[in-house]
Amino acid sequence: MISRRRLLQTSAVSAAALAARGVPAWGANAPGVTATEIKIGQTMPYSGNASAYGTIGKVELAYFKMINEQGGINGRKINLISLDDGYSPPKTVELVRRLVEQEEVAFLFQTLGTPSNSAIHQYCNDEKVPQLFVATGAAKWNDPKGHPWTMGWQPNYQTEAKIYAKYILANKPNAKISILYQNDDFGKDYLIGLKAGLGDKFERMVVKEASYESTDPTVDSQIVTLQGSGADTHVTAAIPKYAAQAIRKIYDIGWKPTHFLTNVAISVGSVLQPAGLEKSQGIISADYRKDTSDPRWKDDAGYKQWLAFMQKNLPDADLKDNNYPYGMMCAMTMAQVLKQCGDDLSRENVMKQAASLKNLEMPMLLPGITINTSATDFAPIKQMQLQRFDGKSWELFGDVIGG
Amino acid sequence: MTSVSETAAAPGTRQIAGLSLTRWRAIGIVGFLAAACVLPFFLSNYHNLQLATVVIYAIALMGLNILTGFNGQISLGHGAFYAIGAYTTAILTTKFGVPYWATVPVAGVICLVVGFLIGLPALRLEGLYLALATFALALATPQLLKFKPLDPWTGGVQGVLLRRSASNPPWGLPLTRDQWLYFLCLAIAIPMFWAARNLIRGRTGRAIVAIRDHPVAAETMGVNIAIYKSAAFGVSALYTGVAGALGAVVVGFVAPESFPLFLSLSLLVGIVVGGLASISGAIFGAIFIEFVPNLSDELARSIPAIAQWLLGFTPSVAEQAATAAQWTIYGLVLIAFMYAMPTGVAGFIRLLWSRLARGFGEGG
Amino acid sequence: MAAFLHQVFSGLATGGIYASVALALVMIYQATHHVNFAQGEMAMFSTYICSSLIGWGLPYWIAFLLTLVIAFLGGLAIERIVVRPVEKAPVLSVVIVFIGLLVIINSMAGAIYSYTQTSFPSPFPSDAWYASSYINAHEVGSIVVTLAVLVLVYAFFRFTPLGLAMRAAAQNPVSSRLVGIRVGWMLGVGWGLAAAIGAVAGMMAAPIFFLDPNMMGSILLYSFAGALLGGIDNPWGAVIGGFAMGVLENLAGAYLVGTEIKLSVALIIIVGVLVARPSGLFGRQLVSRV
Numbered sequence A: 001m002i003s004r005r006r007l008l009q010t011s012a013v014s015a016a017a018l019a020a021r022g023v024p025a026w027g028a029n030a031p032g033v034t035a036t037e038i039k040i041g042q043t044m045p046y047s048g049n050a051s052a053y054g055t056i057g058k059v060e061l062a063y064f065k066m067i068n069e070q071g072g073i074n075g076r077k078i079n080l081i082s083l084d085d086g087y088s089p090p091k092t093v094e095l096v097r098r099l100v101e102q103e104e105v106a107f108l109f110q111t112l113g114t115p116s117n118s119a120i121h122q123y124c125n126d127e128k129v130p131q132l133f134v135a136t137g138a139a140k141w142n143d144p145k146g147h148p149w150t151m152g153w154q155p156n157y158q159t160e161a162k163i164y165a166k167y168i169l170a171n172k173p174n175a176k177i178s179i180l181y182q183n184d185d186f187g188k189d190y191l192i193g194l195k196a197g198l199g200d201k202f203e204r205m206v207v208k209e210a211s212y213e214s215t216d217p218t219v220d221s222q223i224v225t226l227q228g229s230g231a232d233t234h235v236t237a238a239i240p241k242y243a244a245q246a247i248r249k250i251y252d253i254g255w256k257p258t259h260f261l262t263n264v265a266i267s268v269g270s271v272l273q274p275a276g277l278e279k280s281q282g283i284i285s286a287d288y289r290k291d292t293s294d295p296r297w298k299d300d301a302g303y304k305q306w307l308a309f310m311q312k313n314l315p316d317a318d319l320k321d322n323n324y325p326y327g328m329m330c331a332m333t334m335a336q337v338l339k340q341c342g343d344d345l346s347r348e349n350v351m352k353q354a355a356s357l358k359n360l361e362m363p364m365l366l367p368g369i370t371i372n373t374s375a376t377d378f379a380p381i382k383q384m385q386l387q388r389f390d391g392k393s394w395e396l397f398g399d400v401i402g403g
Numbered sequence B: 001m002t003s004v005s006e007t008a009a010a011p012g013t014r015q016i017a018g019l020s021l022t023r024w025r026a027i028g029i030v031g032f033l034a035a036a037c038v039l040p041f042f043l044s045n046y047h048n049l050q051l052a053t054v055v056i057y058a059i060a061l062m063g064l065n066i067l068t069g070f071n072g073q074i075s076l077g078h079g080a081f082y083a084i085g086a087y088t089t090a091i092l093t094t095k096f097g098v099p100y101w102a103t104v105p106v107a108g109v110i111c112l113v114v115g116f117l118i119g120l121p122a123l124r125l126e127g128l129y130l131a132l133a134t135f136a137l138a139l140a141t142p143q144l145l146k147f148k149p150l151d152p153w154t155g156g157v158q159g160v161l162l163r164r165s166a167s168n169p170p171w172g173l174p175l176t177r178d179q180w181l182y183f184l185c186l187a188i189a190i191p192m193f194w195a196a197r198n199l200i201r202g203r204t205g206r207a208i209v210a211i212r213d214h215p216v217a218a219e220t221m222g223v224n225i226a227i228y229k230s231a232a233f234g235v236s237a238l239y240t241g242v243a244g245a246l247g248a249v250v251v252g253f254v255a256p257e258s259f260p261l262f263l264s265l266s267l268l269v270g271i272v273v274g275g276l277a278s279i280s281g282a283i284f285g286a287i288f289i290e291f292v293p294n295l296s297d298e299l300a301r302s303i304p305a306i307a308q309w310l311l312g313f314t315p316s317v318a319e320q321a322a323t324a325a326q327w328t329i330y331g332l333v334l335i336a337f338m339y340a341m342p343t344g345v346a347g348f349i350r351l352l353w354s355r356l357a358r359g360f361g362e363g364g
Numbered sequence C: 001m002a003a004f005l006h007q008v009f010s011g012l013a014t015g016g017i018y019a020s021v022a023l024a025l026v027m028i029y030q031a032t033h034h035v036n037f038a039q040g041e042m043a044m045f046s047t048y049i050c051s052s053l054i055g056w057g058l059p060y061w062i063a064f065l066l067t068l069v070i071a072f073l074g075g076l077a078i079e080r081i082v083v084r085p086v087e088k089a090p091v092l093s094v095v096i097v098f099i100g101l102l103v104i105i106n107s108m109a110g111a112i113y114s115y116t117q118t119s120f121p122s123p124f125p126s127d128a129w130y131a132s133s134y135i136n137a138h139e140v141g142s143i144v145v146t147l148a149v150l151v152l153v154y155a156f157f158r159f160t161p162l163g164l165a166m167r168a169a170a171q172n173p174v175s176s177r178l179v180g181i182r183v184g185w186m187l188g189v190g191w192g193l194a195a196a197i198g199a200v201a202g203m204m205a206a207p208i209f210f211l212d213p214n215m216m217g218s219i220l221l222y223s224f225a226g227a228l229l230g231g232i233d234n235p236w237g238a239v240i241g242g243f244a245m246g247v248l249e250n251l252a253g254a255y256l257v258g259t260e261i262k263l264s265v266a267l268i269i270i271v272g273v274l275v276a277r278p279s280g281l282f283g284r285q286l287v288s289r290v
Helices: A004-019 A051-069 A089-102 A114-127 A157-171 A185-205 A220-228 A240-252 A268-275 A301-313 A323-341 A347-354 B004-008 B021-042 B045-070 B078-095 B100-122 B127-145 B148-154 B177-201 B203-213 B215-220 B225-251 B261-274 B279-301 B303-311 B316-324 B326-340 B344-363 C002-032 C039-055 C060-086 C091-113 C137-159 C161-171 C173-178 C183-209 C215-230 C235-256 C259-276
Strands: A037-044 A077-084 A107-109 A177-182 A206-212 A233-237 A258-261 A284-287 A384-389 A394-401
Touching: A037 A051, A037 A089, A051 A077, A051 A301, A051 A323, A051 B316, A077 A089, A089 A107, A089 A114, A089 B045, A089 B225, A114 A185, A157 A185, A157 A233, A157 A284, A157 A384, A177 A185, A177 A220, A177 A240, A185 A206, A185 A233, A206 A220, A206 C259, A220 A240, A220 C002, A220 C235, A220 C259, A233 A240, A240 A258, A240 A268, A240 C183, A284 A394, A301 A323, A323 A347, B021 B045, B021 B177, B045 B078, B045 B177, B045 B203, B045 B225, B045 B261, B045 B279, B078 B100, B078 B127, B078 B148, B078 B225, B078 B261, B100 B127, B100 B225, B127 B148, B127 B261, B127 C215, B127 C259, B177 B203, B177 B225, B177 B279, B203 B215, B203 B225, B215 B225, B261 B279, B261 B326, B261 B344, B261 C091, B279 B303, B279 B316, B279 B326, B279 B344, B303 B316, B316 B326, B316 C091, B326 C060, B326 C091, C002 C039, C002 C137, C002 C161, C002 C183, C002 C215, C002 C235, C039 C060, C039 C091, C039 C183, C039 C215, C060 C091, C060 C183, C137 C161, C137 C183, C137 C235, C161 C173, C161 C183, C173 C183, C183 C215, C215 C235, C215 C259, C235 C259
Parallel strands: A037 A077, A037 A107, A177 A206, A177 A233, A233 A258, A258 A284
Antiparallel strands: A284 A384, A384 A394
């Protein structure tokens, strides 16, 4: 039973903690910027069906905490306010307005989710608030002319699907293709990309499409249906949980297609191992990151840098989760932008610096892949490389594509 | 136990400080409306957005209360009607160029018809089974919204974006967009609440409540159960559909992800916490479901600071709790509310009133 | 033909899980006349506890049995501590308490174990004699376990004095007290048993669906539907309903309407059945005197 006195004390402490968040400075700098602090905001799905992505927010908070302990950037500490929108667009709108109008953040960083970002797309561009490095792989964020305040980060899903299409056309022109996709913008982007990559051959080559909802318990039934179509090539555009189920079921029913897997679900530790390493042999994917549980990177300098960061700042984290290097690299990109800003932290300059990244290297990017932006190019990472799983790790093959 | 003076007084004339219940209620309503009209000018745009959302939820909850509170039919699927209303507005404004305010009554009528049609098979289902059927409706809604043949209208998984500038204050009124939208919602809510009040107080309301309390007796008295129950479903859907339409205008974006199961559950939570079978309950419930999640989040974020103050240091558990505890706190608050006020806030106020009135009555 | 068999067996496999959760729902309903919406989350949390026990080195079956005991005690404790204060409250208020419980348990699981999915071991070796390309060893094993639990539950309610006392306490608490049944503890034991059954369901489900805090959320709807389809007061009906849901869902997706709206179609079918037979296929028709 909480006593009234304790309740009042708690309220007082909470009020004090809230008030101590920082006094905004005005002038050329963006709101939320003072001589000692830069306040930025984001919304993440810490609850609901997409809560597996919440780890991205966690690692970004930890990264900025580390930066602050080392003195901050140009003498300023970074205060990232990360709110839970449960992957619901109306909630995102409300929280973003709270961040911009009440918390007065300088800009938004890595707001997650295509529908969530679509909901605030117009608002941010109308109010001229940078919507930086949005955490989604949709193709529409690279639009400097129409939406100069919005920028993505990762290569988009349609590009990835086009790479698979190109590979199929070059190596298996008579393939019969099936696709399993999540019934939302993420999954559908693979369908669109495949269509774009195959062109007029799409109708003839794709023999069956099957979707699933993120509220479905399993995709076993869909896999059985897809096998029944007689396809000999298969694309899986699913998040880790369902990708693991799909890989296992495909093996169990004795189907042996050429299997393409979205790079969202390539983690050896959290997808391929639970599905079964021998069941995952031969799977092809196109990625831009090093997989954390792939033994081939054991002695790689970038990997060791990431590992040291994780062990020091997030010791209880599940290292097999590829969201951790993703979040860390996004935070590093953000830190680089702020560094380039120097003392001019106006919103215009932040956007300008974000659009001036040249050959920026990151510890967990595949060798040969760098970050590049310009005033007409708002897609920081455009390159990927094909890789094949040999039962133990991902073997890269071919050249780095795109760019 | 009641004093002689109370048993002698006629029922309904209990008084506090010389004024009867009806007088106090009238004062309350007038005061509340006055505050509602004046408040937006003292609040930031963000808070006005929240106020508008509260009004929208209140309309939706009023609808659900008519069905579940007054008529006793449990619905776990009202999020579906909210979605239908929202998409109606979105499609009409973007594909057919209808002005946004004109789409609101259209959304209401469409939901009235759909609700009535759903109410027909629901006649056969009772309690748990009806809950399941409506639960299924809530879950099926996002999937149906993504149905490929409907894509040209619904925008499929991409959703529909409404132009913000279309809903700016008209006639050059000196209001911000958020203030204007709030007043628009209020202007729609007030007559709707007034209509609900008259409905409940009249013959229809009595029939509906009779069906809830004792269907067999009601039927014997000549109440046509089928018509009233289906009509209750329809009217309830109308209210929620109007709320959805206004919601689409305020948020400016609709997508299948905007109407998850959690929305339907929140509406149910709203009417129970606010008070079943009560009109003011809809308002209390709306305030609860809009603000308590945010407050839980604020409280969760203060956990490290509280731990620091209590223990002198911040254990890593406290840091973890800051990002993870929001919904745990929300769940605890929910349960605490049900312990303290099992009949909801409105029921609690009623209880308070009768205690106070009795106390004054005895004291003379 | 092979594809059809695949679909049916696949449906039976997932249906087996739906059936076991449906059993837990029936248990709770028979003991308390409430449907516990937090049942799935309790099952998921018990599975995580088992996962931790295995992680600390306990062999599978020891961890399994220990988890059952912990789940039982947990269910009992929740009933006595959380549900008891609102026993006399209106039905919907109790539902809100269940929703609150659901949110708390889900949130705590996410906080303690994170939302990344993990694998969970299966006690059935993958190359067992009963495995086939239609249905793997674990799926067969979980169906057998479900049926075993069903028989135990049925026997418990039908043939043991405790089971009879529990049913009496739920149907008529006043009269039960008069004959000396301790109604409060009956409710608690009912919750405990339901929690234990749920734990079994969770531990059977996790190897198939992969363990994450949202694992049971999707299963709960199908189990709920299956339980009602078969009759919420009939354990046999609930199990048949659960299997039916699994097969129906698969066949609807494969042959009727495609995967895009198979959930909606399956639900329309259920609602249709309920409209035709409002107490479920095998439920008892309730006749009330006027």
